[in-house]
Amino acid sequence: MRLARLDARRITLDLQPDDLLRAYRLMLRARLLDERLAELRAQGHAIGGAVCRGHEAAQVGCVEPLRVGLDYILPYYRDLAAMLAVGMPVEAIFLNQLSRATDPISGGRMRPAQWNSRALRVVSASGLVATQTLHAAGIALAAQLRHEGAVALTFFGEGATSEGDFHEALNFAGLHHLPVIFVCENNGIALSTPQTAQMPVAHVADRAAAYGMPGVIVDGSDVLAVLATAREAFARARAGQGPTLIEVIIPRLSGSGDDADPRDPVEGLRAYLLSRGDMTPAADASLRAELRAAQEAALAAALDAPLPDPQTVRDHLFAPGSAPTEDERKGG
């Protein structure tokens, strides 16, 4: 049944085995890295971060149509798979998780998983939920005015939609038909607060109508469904037809490690690839081994990397050459 749905989608989207394998590889890489990061945290090696498990299809599917380096991404802390998919190196993520001096994301200035990459146009994330939705609208405004052809893609949880920022962002984006895509990764809970204590509507997407934009609900177990939805949203944005609100329903997976959960997006695609013969069990095993080896090498390098240097703490408060701060003047 699930496999049949994937099959139908594959045909509609005209995807080749290589496309499917690429998606699988991206999701699997995120899953393995996510598990490794959780281990590090459990061992007390690292000071924070968030679990991506179950969110892989939502993220990998949504970034598929993105033109890396042109389109902007405004992620939140769960978006590990999205980061890997657009090209953030595993090394960077370990350095970030371990707060090393050479972490290109924040060099230990932010807690882990507040993503950032200028080259990839991943906008530096704060620790505050929902604020980035307004930034996404503003970036889309700039893109529209500059005729740059860029799209802003932003992610957030269903809890974040209770903030006023969300309302203000969607209102403005809808009003001016801005090229922005709002993706809600709805996992049904915000810390301890279930969606039923957060909002009186069944679906975040039900709110899209209030902002004059389409709201689409899509199954986060099914990467091809997400991909199809994202392609439509990108096409709309690029055609000047305005924003889309995508609500991806994240499957609540059973306890970690139980890869046999049929709603698991990684496991689902794996079963499909195996069933079609696009991937053999041996190829799967060797892919896992390859990803794990690369991961361990990156981790080893990160563990060797230096801790942040207190001498650098004043860097980048203001533009170089800007008026000095009190402390700089006083040398204090």
Next chain:
Amino acid sequence: MRLARLDARRITLDLQPDDLLRAYRLMLRARLLDERLAELRAQGHAIGGAVCRGHEAAQVGCVEPLRVGLDYILPYYRDLAAMLAVGMPVEAIFLNQLSRATDPISGGRMRPAQWNSRALRVVSASGLVATQTLHAAGIALAAQLRHEGAVALTFFGEGATSEGDFHEALNFAGLHHLPVIFVCENNGIALSTPQTAQMPVAHVADRAAAYGMPGVIVDGSDVLAVLATAREAFARARAGQGPTLIEVIIPRLSGSGDDADPRDPVEGLRAYLLSRGDMTPAADASLRAELRAAQEAALAAALDAPLPDPQTVRDHLFAPGSAPTEDERKGG
């Protein structure tokens, strides 16, 4: 046509001539006072305020089901007719417009038209749009918890709905089925900004669905239509069925003084009363004369009232007996 509609409504609502005359009197009183206040401002006698013209039916209709002294009103600056209808004296309004010491609304502390009356449960309004929508939700929460049977009725313009406060208030009210009624007096413009530059949807009421509550659009020319809508909303709130969002479409009247505008709510009801013989032209004229005389007497008294006393400027920062402020301690 318009008269026929009023007629049908009157029958459905089972209103007697006295009911209609009372509504007319309330709206007319507001209209005459509003005009007088505008004159005072034009003469430089007064330091601010807002025009109510055209909003009379929206306000008089909405407060009709309210139980004065039990239910709460959280108004905005346009709600002159609502204030009069729930029993705020004309004297108070002149004293407020003229910022006199004896103004019971703020005694010159706020600019005019930031309504307030503890006895009438009119909650002190700030100069910031939309903040009161959250207060209304909070009051409704308190009323629900205290089994007080009170309803919170709040008014605001369509521009105010762009603020995050509006979103947060409606979300919470819808979530917990609170006894609150949100009334948007949609006059199509916010200072200079038309609704089309404010929001991408045709109707504020279209947003109600996003908050799990009914959204009702009603014609602000027709006080009986507003009244019918308000009665339903109050009944829902009192029955524990939760909030309602009412959008009253305020007619854009032609230049002030042109009472013959058929969409004018005051003129419309007047024409109906005359057509049915519920009011004679002579009775109308003497009502106007009576209201004007009362108004002038109140104004004269207000003009004689003292200006605020600087000696009172420190009163009511904190509860009496509370720790003194810096200035009090220093006598400075």
Next chain:
Amino acid sequence: MAEQTMIQALRAGLRDEMARDERVVLLGEDIGVAGGIFSATQGLRREFGAARVWDMPLSENGIVGISVGAALGGLRPVAEIQFADYLFAALGQIANEAAKLRYRSRGAWTCPIVVRAPYGGGGGGPDHTQSVEAFFAHIPGLKVVIPATPADIKGLIKAAIRDDDPVIFLEPKRLYHEPVGAVPDDDYIVPLGVATVRRAGTAASVITYGAMVVESLAAADLLADDGIAIEVVDVRTLQPLDFATIAASVHKTNRAIVFHEDVRFGGFGAELAAFISEVCFADLAGPVLRIGALSLPTPASPELENAVLPNAQTLITAVRHLTAQ
């Protein structure tokens, strides 16, 4: 007397007031079923029911605005904001509404709310470690409280809840779990507006509050070994401020150091130093020194955070410098 941590004493104070006055309700994110991310409200929903402890939607401005409304409707709301940094988003409701309701209505309406939030350093990075007291202490109509001991947090939260005006209650989160301290079991109140001398001394007055009280006492121990006896004044309530206790201490020691973990430039220490410099002008044997964080966001990694925030050692250096003059 029980030996308790600050978080335990806080919980006891909240529980007391909820039992005493059924108008007291708690509103916040994850405070009900989960008992709060720092466990301040653990068990209270079970004890008092869901109608007294509300798991709110994720919106700090909404939580405060709804609390203001609930207070207008006759309740005594205590709002928890998960981190003080999130209070910036709620400042519209706090500064323009809560702080001004009584004044603008000439006492017709009042706003007895408490807004509680953990604040300060200890590893959260630029937007999870900010000290925000200077903002609130500057807004007329608010009271601002910062407890530094288990006994005080209990006594002050109870006083704050009973206060008829809005109180911003800032909790130094790195002290939540240690040290422990003796906390009176009974109905213990610490009145707002009263500072306390935590340690008597003669060499210099250290005017401080929050987590820096603990650092000051540690510094005092070390300096005592060298025969330097500093006096440590815990301000406790920033607004209204207990000028008299502070001035009396400086009058005695003739030297003052103002010490907080907030950014120094424009911090509340500026008010303290300006006030002392003016009022104690004739007493002062040297300038009033100020210790605070560098004018930077606070980075998350311990190496960088320590380079930005002050500590006992920073104070010791300043005391030696001042007393050598």
Next chain:
Amino acid sequence: MAEQTMIQALRAGLRDEMARDERVVLLGEDIGVAGGIFSATQGLRREFGAARVWDMPLSENGIVGISVGAALGGLRPVAEIQFADYLFAALGQIANEAAKLRYRSRGAWTCPIVVRAPYGGGGGGPDHTQSVEAFFAHIPGLKVVIPATPADIKGLIKAAIRDDDPVIFLEPKRLYHEPVGAVPDDDYIVPLGVATVRRAGTAASVITYGAMVVESLAAADLLADDGIAIEVVDVRTLQPLDFATIAASVHKTNRAIVFHEDVRFGGFGAELAAFISEVCFADLAGPVLRIGALSLPTPASPELENAVLPNAQTLITAVRHLTAQ
């Protein structure tokens, strides 16, 4: 040189920068067709088109957050907030986002926005006359500018727009329409971070900014009649602050009065007074006095507003008191 009001000079500065750099866009409520409620942007939409001057939906937090995004996307947004009091609602986006973007991303992303707002007394009541500079000057990562003359508002707005970091630009609204002053016609820049001595004197240094500069100069005239020559230092940029110019003045006069219209307690004057008291300790012949508003909301009626806000007369009294010591 043209004789202009502040609002005219401001408009000229905005126009200049829009003509010079097409990335400069204006965002605000009613700034387009209507030209702004104080007419700062009048004519600019007609001249530069609707794509450069945006009538924004009614949401201050949204205006700032969208401006932050537009800056991330390569524009140079100048946001107008109709009254500075509304900035409280936008503080989340300003303090946690705009101010920290460069630092937290180690320079990968920057936020070159200007947030303009009229502020201060002149009859608006508790939520339309607040002075808000102390809040922003205390946030690392922001620059804070307050012009007091037509020439300065032009030169400073141009410098602010060209600055690569977020600038909070606060305009004393009661000076918008008078006095007029000479304004250079050409591409005139006043660099950020530089104070200026508006009037030289010897009896005492008055450290001030905004509308109180005008009050100080009026006081200086009256005091000069009595042979008391005060020096008036206009701070102009609160962050970064020009410590050197201020200290040099106090070093010369040996007396200092800090003067602003904001509430005194916890105001920016506390920073100025604390700094002067410390750095100029040996120079001071008397305590640094501070003048500011009473710790109250500012009432709307002129009788009450005048009882709360300071003016030239308040300064004269303080100068006489200080110079008599």
